[in-house]
Amino acid sequence: MDGFGANFSYDVGDDGSSKGARFKRGLFTFLKYAVLVIACLIVFVPLIVVFLGSLKNNTEFLSSNVFALPTAFEWSNYKTAFIDGKVLLGLKNTAIIILISCTGTIITGTMTAYVLQRFKTLFGKVLKAAFLLATLFPAISMQVTVYRIMNGFHLVGTMAAPIILYVGTDIISIYIFMQFLDNISTSLDESAIMDGANYFTVYFRIILPLLKPAIATVLIIKVIGIYNDFYTPQLYMPSDELSVVSTSLYRFMGPYGAKWEIIFAGIVICIIPTLVIFISLQKQIYAGLVNGSVKE
Amino acid sequence: MAKKLSMSNGIEQNNKLGRSYWNKMLTVFLFLLIPTVLLVIFTYIPAANMIGYSFEERDQFGVNVTFVGLKNYKTVFTTPEYFAAFKNSLYYLAGSFIQLALALFLATILCSKIRFSNFFKGVLFFPYMINTVAVALIFRRFFQKGDGVTNTDGTLNSIIALFGGEPIKFLSTEGLVNICLVFVSIWRYIGFDLVMFIGAIQSVSPDIYEAAELDGANRFQVFKYIIAPSIRPIILLQMILAVKGAISVYEIPFIITGGRIGSSTFVIQTTETAFKFQKVGLASAMAVVLFLIIVVVTIIQKLVFKEEK
Numbered sequence: 275m276d277g278f279g280a281n282f283s284y285d286v287g288d289d290g291s292s293k294g295a296r297f298k299r300g301l302f303t304f305l306k307y308a309v310l311v312i313a314c315l316i317v318f319v320p321l322i323v324v325f326l327g328s329l330k331n332n333t334e335f336l337s338s339n340v341f342a343l344p345t346a347f348e349w350s351n352y353k354t355a356f357i358d359g360k361v362l363l364g365l366k367n368t369a370i371i372i373l374i375s376c377t378g379t380i381i382t383g384t385m386t387a388y389v390l391q392r393f394k395t396l397f398g399k400v401l402k403a404a405f406l407l408a409t410l411f412p413a414i415s416m417q418v419t420v421y422r423i424m425n426g427f428h429l430v431g432t433m434a435a436p437i438i439l440y441v442g443t444d445i446i447s448i449y450i451f452m453q454f455l456d457n458i459s460t461s462l463d464e465s466a467i468m469d470g471a472n473y474f475t476v477y478f479r480i481i482l483p484l485l486k487p488a489i490a491t492v493l494i495i496k497v498i499g500i501y502n503d504f505y506t507p508q509l510y511m512p513s514d515e516l517s518v519v520s521t522s523l524y525r526f527m528g529p530y531g532a533k534w535e536i537i538f539a540g541i542v543i544c545i546i547p548t549l550v551i552f553i554s555l556q557k558q559i560y561a562g563l564v565n566g567s568v569k570e
Numbered sequence: 571m572a573k574k575l576s577m578s579n580g581i582e583q584n585n586k587l588g589r590s591y592w593n594k595m596l597t598v599f600l601f602l603l604i605p606t607v608l609l610v611i612f613t614y615i616p617a618a619n620m621i622g623y624s625f626e627e628r629d630q631f632g633v634n635v636t637f638v639g640l641k642n643y644k645t646v647f648t649t650p651e652y653f654a655a656f657k658n659s660l661y662y663l664a665g666s667f668i669q670l671a672l673a674l675f676l677a678t679i680l681c682s683k684i685r686f687s688n689f690f691k692g693v694l695f696f697p698y699m700i701n702t703v704a705v706a707l708i709f710r711r712f713f714q715k716g717d718g719v720t721n722t723d724g725t726l727n728s729i730i731a732l733f734g735g736e737p738i739k740f741l742s743t744e745g746l747v748n749i750c751l752v753f754v755s756i757w758r759y760i761g762f763d764l765v766m767f768i769g770a771i772q773s774v775s776p777d778i779y780e781a782a783e784l785d786g787a788n789r790f791q792v793f794k795y796i797i798a799p800s801i802r803p804i805i806l807l808q809m810i811l812a813v814k815g816a817i818s819v820y821e822i823p824f825i826i827t828g829g830r831i832g833s834s835t836f837v838i839q840t841t842e843t844a845f846k847f848q849k850v851g852l853a854s855a856m857a858v859v860l861f862l863i864i865v866v867v868t869i870i871q872k873l874v875f876k877e878e879k
Contacts, residue, residue, distance in 0.1 A: 306679050313676060314693045316757070320712045323725045327711075336721075340728045382608075385601040393598055401606060408613045410864050414820050414837050415857035418844040419616040419623060422630065442608030467590070473597035502702045504821050509845070523703040524825065534711055534721075541704045548699045556692060559699075563762065564769035567807070 321545075328352070328538035335535045351539035355526075359536065360514060361543050364522035371437055371507075371518065372500050378441035379496060380489055387451030388481050392460065405445045413443070414505050424510060435510035440500055447492045450566060454488035455481070494555075494562030501548070519544050620861075623854035630848050642855035652856070655836040658748055659816045662835075665752035666812030670805065672756070673763035678793060680764075681771045691768065695761030702758075706825035709754045713740035713826075744832045751823050751833055758822070763808055770801040803875075810871040817863055836860060 327335060328351055329344040338344075356362050390398045420439070421430070429435040462484075463476045471479070504520040511518070517525065523544060526537045552559065624642055628635040646652050676694065680687045697705065714724030715737045727737040740750050774796060782792050820837040823829055829838040836856065844853035 306682065306684060309676070309679060310684070310690045314690060317693050317697060320708050320725060320757075323712070324708055340722070340725050382605050386605045389598050389601045393594060395598055397602070398598065401602060401609075404609060404614070408609065410861065410868055411613060411617055412818055412837070412857065412860045412864060414818065415840050415853075415860050416613075416616055416620070418840065418850060418853045418857050419619040420612055421845075422619070422632070422850075423611065423616060438608065439612065442605070442612050448605075472593055477597075477601075498699060504702050504825070505841075519701055520703040523701065523707060526707070537707055537711075541707060544701050544704050548701070549696075552692075552696060552699050556688075560695075560765050560769070563765055567766055 324538045324541050327535055328542050330535050332533060332535060348535065351535050352543065354536050355540035355543055359526055359540050360517050360522045361519070361540050363515070364517045364519040365544075365547070367433070367516060368501060368518040371433055371440070372497055374433075375437050375440035375500060376493055376496050378437065379444050379447050379492065382441060383444065383447040383451050383492065384482060384485055384489070385477065386448050387455055387485075388477055390448075391452045391455040392463065405448060408443070409445050417505070417509055421509065430510055431513060431516070433511065433516060436503075436506045439506055439510075440496070444496070446566070447496065450492055450495075451485060451488050454485060458484050488565075490558060491562040491565045494559050495566045498559075620854045620857050623851050624858045626851045627849075628851045630845070630850055632850075638851065642852045643859070645852060646855055646859055651834075652836070652839060654832060655834050655839050656817075658833065658835055659819065661748040661752050662755060662816035662819050663813065665756055666816055667809070669756045669760050670763055670808055670812065673760050674767055674801075674805070676760075677764050677767035677771060678797060680768060691764065694764055697758045698761040700758070702821045703825055705754065705758050706822050709750075709757075709822075710741075710826050713750050715739045715741075741827055742831055747827060747831050747833045751826060754822050754826065755819070766804050766808065767801055770804045771797055774800045806874060807871075810867060810874070813867050814864055817860065 323340050326342070326344060327340065329347045329349075330338065331346075331348040331351075334345060334348075386401075390402050424430050424435050424438075429438065463480050466476050466480055467473075501519065504524065507516070507518045507521045508524065511521065514525070523537075523540055526540050625637060625639055626635050627638050627642075680691055684690070712725045713727075714721060715727055716723040723731060723737050726740065730737060738746075741747050778796055779792065782796060787795070818837055819835045820841075823833050823835055824838050827833045829835065829842070837860070840853050840856040840860070843849050843856060
């Protein structure tokens with residue numbers, strides 16, 4: 275799928291035999307690159323300013339032009355952001371929440387999809403409809419009343435609140451799994467049942483391994499979603515000790531409101547893991563998002 | 571399979587079927603238990619509460635509750651503030667369509683014969699991966715106008731100064747602030763559309779393009795007759811998601827401006843009403859209104875896609 279641009283193009287037209295045609299073609303190619311370079315600059319410029327600013331000390335930050343290179347690297351900004359700004363803690367808490375939520379989603383999601391897709395029971399049909407209807411509820415606005423229930427279970431102020439919401443209200447994942455199971459022939463699991471395997475064995479030995487590609491898709495969507503979520507942790511984990519990446523960065527605006535160099539250092543710290551993951555898993559991420567969205 | 575069945579006698583088979591029925595039911599029960607319980611407790615009970623509360627006046631603790639009928643709904647539709655928030659979603663809606671058009675344009679360029687296409691795609695997509703709060707903070711600074719004491723001009727005003735222009739108060743000028751926020755939203759989300767479009771364009775078999783080339787089709791014809799039809803469903807889907815997205819905007823304006831200077835959105839107002847002003851009844855009514863809008867849009871989506879098929 276990738277590398278399409280390199281070996282094939284829909285770019286058809288003349289052979290460039292006449293001078294005018296060749297000029298036209300050249301101009302067209304130039305314009306294409308110009309558009310792409312400008313678009314990339316629009317992406318880069320705000321980010322480069324952040325990186326440059328994160329290395330300046332406060333006086334220099336206030337006196338120099340935003341594009342000026344720092345005269346001396348002020349690494350202490352990073353130290354401040356990392357330790358006082360609790361970004362390190364935020365990364366740790368985010369990692370814990372992602373790990374538990376993803377495990378939970380994959381287990382419950384694949385089990386639900388297996389039962390709903392393979393056993394045609396009345397209850398299954400009702401539940402399927404209930405899941406479908408639930409996708410329509412506006413997630414953030416719903417918290418107006420979910421909060422009260424979370425509070426009733428004494429879960430506000432614990433990591434369990436966002437974890438439960440990430441696992442329990444993730445309907446898209448179930449749909450991705452079901453869609454995937456639709457395309458897997460039932461003959462394999464049916465023959466296993468005939469050979470005396472029970473449903474648990476079928477699930478663990480046959481269904482789960484077959485769902486691997488779908489699990490990858492769900493993981494990608496899920497990790498990006500949780501890492502970027504700001505509202506849920508902000509509402510349910512207001513204490514400093516339970517900072518995640520989003521909320522620890524948001525809290526920078528208080529004490530460091532005027533100290534952009536420290537905020538910038540915090541931003542760089544939280545972009546680096548994303549960049550590493552993105553560069554190493556680029557193809558899987560694109561594929562995951564494309565596969566995931568088609569199921570909407 | 572058939573051999574096996576014929577070999578076992580009637581009673582054994584009966585037992586087997588009975589056992590397998592109970593096995594099946596046990597599996598269904600165990601596998602669906604947790605998701606069902608979570609779905610009921612954290613989606614359906616809150617949804618039912620939301621509808622109930624929307625006819626009441628109550629705070630977050632539910633201590634003082636009075637039934638007020640349709641008063642909350644009346645407030646939502648008659649208070650100018652709330653209406654202004656709906657108006658703001660039009661900015662985002664217009665922005666989403668610009669975003670779709672731009673993404674489509676860039677996607678067709680990237681799918682033509684181009685060097686480093688993967689690099690360009692990666693750069694344009696990357697903002698989608700960046701943490702929302704980080705994006706919002708980056709642009710809070712990007713649009714800043716310095717006060718000369720604690721802050722200097724941000725990136726955009728520095729660029730303007732480079733060309734000899736006067737700095738502009740981007741984030742504290744009504745109207746302009748919404749355009750800036752929409753820009754941030756496009757900056758962040760365009761990569762997603764881009765990846766979708768590229769995926770759709772590349773799903774067309776290369777043979778078709780080759781055949782078109784042999785038949786002497788020009789660029790425009792290839793776009794009109796081959797690319798456009800193949801990505802039509804994706805465009806329609808993205809357009810509908812754009813409508814849902816535009817009325818549910820929350821994070822970017824909340825962090826950059828806090829909803830000030832006429833940049834509030836309906837969801838910002840809903841959460842503030844509920845958690846800052848403790849008017850849970852009114853906030854529930856707002857959530858119900860949002861839900862109903864989403865339902866209507868979804869019904870339109872289903873109808874459109876039915877026609878497509």
